[in-house]
Amino acid sequence: MNPVLKLENINKKISDFFSLRDINLEFFKGEAHVLIGENASGKTSLMKIIAGFYLKDNGKIYIDNKEVKINSPADSKKIGISMIHQDFSLFDHFSIAENIFLESKKYSILSLKIIDFESMCSECDNLFAKFNIKLDSKTKVKKLSFAQKQLVEVAKAYVNKPKIIIMDEPSSSLTINESKILFNIIKELKKLNSVIIFISHRIEDLNAIGDRISILREGKIIFSSATLNLSEDKIINLMTGMDYSKRYPKLNIQHGREILRVKDLTSGKTFKNLNFNLYKKEILGITGLAGSGKSKLARCIFGIDKIKSGKIYLDNKFVNIKNTIDSIDNKIGYLSEDKYKDGLFLYLNIPLNITAPNLKRISNGYFIDKSFEKELTNTYTKKLDIKYANLYDNISQLSGGNQQKIALAKWIISRSKILILDEPTIGIDIASKVDIYNIINELVTKGSSIILISSDINEIIGMCDRVLVLYEGEISKTLTRENLSRDKIIKYMVKLGDNNL
């Protein structure tokens, strides 16, 4: 059988530390090809190349054995490729039916731009009945929930009968029932000989609809097969890579008294009734798949996102953390997952960045002591080995690793007792990674406690004293350093439980 779509040696540099390398893949008609990988493994970037949103650096794309050039989304649409994004392409102010039949032009009467609304709606209702979608075709799209919009997108794709349809994490927000509907539509699409490319990090999806699986890790295809006799933990092992946890500079430090206790913490939908504590001088790891609620948890403790119920105790005293001002006053520090968007002031210089949460230390309440500010900056850029050409350049000119160290310096200077680090080493160079682990060590020896949130299992095993594994907003297991292993973490990440160990 000839592949409908063939990728040959696709390369694309995404950032200084991440690129897609030598991607070779074949997609066949009537098959659902599931693309699995961790966050930031390159799944979405690869699909954006096929859909024309990114230009590849080199390599070739073949459709039906003929090489094609895809330079824009329009090129890809012409070929018959349609991509359903995590962010939608629906028109909020139009009805569901109008959105679904927008591109088919079936109901445009003559060349007048008039639409036969009634017959369009009745066909739409038929379609919904066929797939058991309980929505009224005349409803405006803006009234739909995230998951419902997703179904409308898929229905729209079905109507347009694309040659190739790319679905980016469609199942992540759906209920079981909605997922069933989605899988039914996919089965119908298979009958129509479409190629379905299904991006996911959920292994259940694979069993439900997949005919073929490819696993991406660090921008490379590390596994591709048609056989589906793969066990879940084998797949996760492939997804996350080898055991490299011995290279982390871990110091064994006796932990002290309880410094933080979280009781019945609930945040709307993401997680509920979380209970855990943190000791002085402890590195507590929190890991889980995307959507397990680990980042949201950090944002709630630091007071960025509102909590619905639950209490936070510091040093055995209840504290009401309403916002970031409260948490900083309570000596909590936080390094956000997306440092560019909300962690740093990219267009301000190094001293201004380093002193942002520390104004109280460098000013008398009215004026800033510039020489003290400079002294602090000089000291810490040296201590943390932050490399720069000029202290007063915008930090946008520094490398990602140095920027991350600046973000950390802020909280060292503010002498945070609890430091929450959300994916502190993602996307940065190795040397800076090593520096960051050593900074963590130094802070712990000086009495701070660290909450290290990471999806890098090696990092979690390498650095943490205790690990909470989250699964869909619940703590599925707490593991101590003595019984920490890659296999265990993986099993609890997908909640297989003790019986399967």
Place this chain on the structure above:
Amino acid sequence: MFAAERIRIIMEILKDKNHINVSDLSTMLNVSEVTIRRDLEKLEGKNFLTRTHGGAIINESVPIDDDYTIEDPYHEDRVEISSIASHMIEENDVIILSPGLTNLCIAKKILTKKKITVLTNDLNIASELSSNSNIKIILPGGDLDSSFMTLSGRLTEENIRNFYVSKAFIEVDGITTQRGYTVQSIERASTLQEMLKITKETIIVSHYKCFDKIAFSQVADIKSAHKIITNPSIPDKYKNYFFENEIQLFTAFNSFEGGI
């Protein structure tokens, strides 16, 4: 910038140019003129220079010698290394401390610990540790090098072979990827090699300036270490290398201010 480092730079400039003025130094080093004057006073006290109006000139009598130091310029770095090392030493450990100033700092740091056995061929370390009766000190026999107060030679090596330790803190003078770990003398290298044979875990200690330097005699290949303790400002390539080769790299610094 740290006082020790500032003084180092001032000495370098003076050796190079023979004279220097205060305001140049203050802009160059980003510190106030008062601070510079204080540094110059310190150096004058050590007979290194003579202060003049607005500056200083080097004393002709000072032998221009790279090894000339008023005090150990890396003392702070060594103290920081030793505090990381002390976290690696637990009760009931049997360890080796090889000769060197950094290991001497480690000895000072572990004075408060109990039930530790230390095998060392450095008499300074032994005498430092002897103030705590809870630490058992084992000295091998051998030839005494009186300038460093260390023991070496055939007798030392034979003695060492009688033991087995859990951790060996080996201080070296040079680290490169090609030549591995190196020290200044053949005798020391061969004693250290014996030590490596009888330890479960090899921990290399060395301040940052030793990186990218090759000393006279090789002790071991770079991959033979389990852990390295040094300071943050080593070249990035070593951070990459150790991480990728499964060797734990500890870079010690003090996150509290001080030292300014």
Place this chain on the structure above:
Amino acid sequence: MKESINNIFKNNLLVTYRKLSAIREMTVLISIIFISIILAIASPHFITKDNLISTTIGLSSDVIIVIGVTIVLISGGLDLSVGSIMSLSGITCGMLYLYGVNIWIACIISILIGTSFGFINGYFIGKIGLNPFITTLAIAGISRGLSYILTEGSPISLYGVPKSFSNISQSRIGEVPIVILVIFLVTLICDYLLRRSDFFRKVFYLGSNEKAALLSGINIKKIKIIVYVSCALFAALAGVLSTARFTVVTPSAGIGAEMRSISAAVIGGASLSGGEGTIIGAVLGVILLNIINNGLILLNVPVYWQDFVNGAILLLAVTIDFVNQKKRKELH
């Protein structure tokens, strides 16, 4: 070791070079001198004592307004209500006086009224979270409307206003009007505050990256309110000052002040995306714009061309700012 010493020297040279070339104020100052020379050659009236003094007095209210507008721009906001607030506070001052209130008390009350409109701006933008463009546009409409309602559309003369009040803009030390000295001083103080004060540091953080400012524990809502309040305070001051100067209040005062002040601030180095700007730069921007306007008058260009030219300059300044921002982002 020698290498590191050389590096330190090299870095210092680089710093000096960059400092000189990067100072936006320098470029604006050179433009001012350049245009002045051209005008001096083209018109014999330009370098006369009377023209220089009347131009500088003329730009005094613009200078006061631009200080507030620059602060708002640095915070990443926008204020289109300064002209209307200026006119409203001038009018309330004049009306209160005509109703028999002591002129100085009238000044204070009118400044408070103007400032309270700034508080409304700040409340809606900071606390409720409305878009600054729309909010200040609405407040501009409301306050301008109030001006017309109070005056029924016509200018009102303040007869018999105390000499001490009308002298504010006329008394001089030697040849230099006191107003100019005061404004010069205010500029320097504000510039110093902008560089050194704790509060303005927070304004820079807010303008540079609001989310990061939030994560740094900065009270964003409070800062926004203070920023708009101080902007309105400066506008109200300008209104009172021009009342003293003309002893006439008119509901059409301050029309176009928003445009001029935003152009001036952007010319002086402020950015519409926030986080950048200096007071001295903005004030130099005002001087540049006023010299250009003065030149148009001296060269007998019909007065109606002024808005055209001002608009064109704003478009140019904003385009240059946009291109710079874009370049910076691409670099990143």
